[in-house]
Amino acid sequence: MSFKTLTVDELAKKVVNQKDILLLDVRKEEDYQDWKVESDSFNYLNKPYFDLMDGVESIKDDIPEDKDVAVICAKGNSSKMVAEQLVDEGFDNIYSVEGGMRAWSEHLEPVKLGDLEDGGELYQFVRLGKGCLSYMIVSDGEAAIIDATRMADTYINFAEEKGAKVKYVLDTHLHADHISGGRAIADKTGATYYLPPKDAEEVQFEYTPIQDQEEITVGSSKIDVQALYSPGHTLGSTSFIVDDQYLMTGDILFIQSIGRPDLAGKADDWVGDLRETLYERYKELSNDLIVLPAHYSFKEELNEDGSVQEKLGVLFEQNDGLQVEDEQEFRKMVTENLPPQPNSHEKVRMTNMGKETPELEEKREMEIGPNRCAVK
Structure with a gap:
């Protein structure tokens, strides 16, 4: 035996x-x-x-x-x-x-979030071992991928199974806790790779800038992915509103916490941007939008179906990071409750800029450890 x-x-x-x-x-x-x-x-x-x-x-x-x-x-x-x-x-x-x-750490668990207009579908890829969340919109033979991890073939193969060709790859910001798969997917598929320009000033490769209020259409069914400039986690952080139903918040807003502003060493400079995004920009949006973050930190954030999602209005009522009305108290809460930096975060940033090109085994070592993108 x-x-x-x-x-x-x-x-x-x-x-x-x-x-x-x-x-x-x-x-x-x-x-x-x-x-x-x-x-x-x-x-x-x-x-x-x-x-x-x-x-x-x-x-x-x-x-x-x-x-x-x-x-x-x-x-x-x-x-x-x-x-x-x-x-x-x-x-x-x-x-x-x-x-x-x-x-x-490398496993991705796909979860269908729902149907979009005219037959489109939205999927969330849950990286259970790392807390990363990425997304795929499939519509009329085309696919768009948001905040992909470095396991590029997983997304490409999934799109093929759905009969779709990857046309767009988007990152909400320059990631510091994990290596983005956006550029690799674009290289393999010919897709257009979008980055927020304020996060991409030092990148060493070609990309297409995504601007505030810009719309990208996936498939002929007109599912719009609308960009919303939302700085705070990084200077260029950009949210995406999908089909007027979903708000992809990147690392700005999570289900039980909010994003940290210090991964580029700019906590004091960016905490004001973070507050403005959370307490002003997001306040102008519909409470019925379903928040889809780029990470989760706590197993309690997983729903029974394995997804991570919640309505924006619910988060304004329940998320502790959205309950601090006094600006100075908010600044203190954020800057004094920062967890340890993610493993190899600076090297990850350099890799995502194209300034370093580590081999696969080194990439694996760089990503070992839990998600640390949130203010605790």
């Missing part, structure tokens, strides 16, 4: 479907505490691999026989050894997660 394997796609389905399993994480305790697979339905056990090299006797009493046990490590090797030892001890419900946390 041998242990079984579990792909990160299968693990994602267990997260989304609220399955009851034990996740045995065999990474070092500090790595586990910093970043792990998150689910309200999972039970967890962290026991470093080095403590199990001579046997699993110390955890046998913690391993249930009536539910599946998924063993995960950093890259998928140590978990195999621990899983094999558990099987040797007589357990037959043991799985090793293929590729470990590195593969988990």
Whole structure:
């Protein structure tokens, strides 16, 4: 008898479907505490691999026989050894997660958000291991992708499955926590790559500037993606209003928090822009718009269908970052509640500018760790 394997796609389905399993994480305790697979339905056990090299006797009493046990490590090797030892001890419900946390970081889970006018569809790609959210509009054989991660082929293949050709790729801002897939997708498909010009002054490649109030039409069904200049997270941050139904806020507004203004070292300069966007620009919009952010930070932000979305009016009532009327109090709240900078954030920015071209393994290492785009 041998242990079984579990792909990160299968693990994602267990997260989304609220399955009851034990996740045995065999990474070092500090790595586990910093970043792990998150689910309200999972039970967890962290026991470093080095403590199990001579046997699993110390955890046998913690391993249930009536539910599946998924063993995960950093890259998928140590978990195999621990899983094999558990099987040797007589357990037959043991799985090793293929590729470990590195593969988990790269998995994208597509969720259909709804139908648009004249047969169009809108999809959200949830990067469960990193908290990144990206989007695809499909309409009449054309596709537009917003805030793509570096897993370019996932989007291209998905569009092909939907019978669509990628025509536009857009980034709401110059990302600092993950490597954008926008340029790679454009290179592979011939799509037009849009960036906010105020974030693109130092980029080393050709792009098309997206301007305030500019409209881009996807497909002949006239689904408009309207640009709304909304600085604060970065100087060029731009939101997109899709089909008069959805507000793609980038890293300005999240479901339970607001964006941080310091990833380019400009917190004191940009906090005023952040407040103006949140408390003035967004206030002028319809409360019925459904907010679709570029990230989420808390597993509670995931809805039952696996999506991350909420009406703007609800956020103005419930999001703590939108309840601070005093400007100085808001400034203090933002600048004094900044979490640690994302891993390799400056190198990620340089990569997204085209100033650095790291190899794949280095890109993976640069992105290791949780999402840290929000004010906590």
